[in-house]
Amino acid sequence: MGTDINGFVECRCDHRLDDDGEPFWHAVADLEHLLRDHQDHDAFRCLFGVRGRGPGEPPAERRGLPGDVSDRTRAEYGELGGHSASWITWAELEAVDWDGPLPAPDPHVHVYRRTPGGEWERAGRGSEGTRFAEVAGLDARAALLPGLSFPVGTEWRDGDLLFRVEPLTRRLLVREENWGTAWAVMRSLAERHGGDLVRLVVWFT
Known part of the structure; x- marks a missing residue:
């Protein structure tokens, strides 16, 4: 069963008193x-320590609702209920x-494609179909998460394709395609009001 995120981007500014x-x-x-995927469990673990913890220290683990949370956020939280409330500023x-x-490899393989100029260009993360399994000589199950079985830096080449086990990073866990719009809203507000006066307040259901 999935866990959903709820919440608001909040701002405090001098002209609203x-x-x-x-x-x-x-x-x-x-x-x-703002989000496409409201059950982004990797991001929940990475940022808020929800649905497991880590790898790495979550920067905003279950802080609770801010004492000065906005009226709208407080009302929505009271209506929906939930758990593991937290918040984090743009700063x-x-x-x-x-x-x-992070102190763990990325379990998913990284895929690169050779450009006409001979450089390796990132083409994706994770293996689709059976080609990687064939190249690596793995059964289908092991091929899904090779980072759990092979050290960082392990590579397999297949013509103009390169498969590689790489370190895990927060950017991989908190995907731009899901969080980019929220970050853009917060960044724009912070440019006007300051990073400490813009925050994300969340809880989970």
Whole structure:
């Protein structure tokens, strides 16, 4: 059974004040409209320590709802319920080492294709069909996750194709194709208001 993510991008800015004249956090965008995959378990583990933990230390593991969470977020959380609430600012996301190797290999094989100029160009991650299994001399099950059986740097060549076991990184776990829109919204808000005044507040159901 899958786990769904819920939440909002929130922002605090000086020109929106409460009755006491203080700036407050308000919900800017619902994650429902920003993510393609709301059951992205690899990202949940990597960022929030949900659906397992690691590899590596999650930068925002189950912090709970912020005490000054926006009214809209609090109301939605109260209505939907959920668990493992947390939050992370854009400043913290920018400080994450997205490309540093994590203390585990990537279980999926990386695929490269030779360009007309003779360079190897990334063509994907993970093997489709039976070709990699044939080239590597593996049964179909072992070919699905070769990083669990072979050390980082192991390569198999097949003409203009190259298959390689590579380190696991946070960028591989938190896929741009799923999170890119959310990051773009947060980045734009941070350019105007500052990275510490833009955050992602989430919980899971």
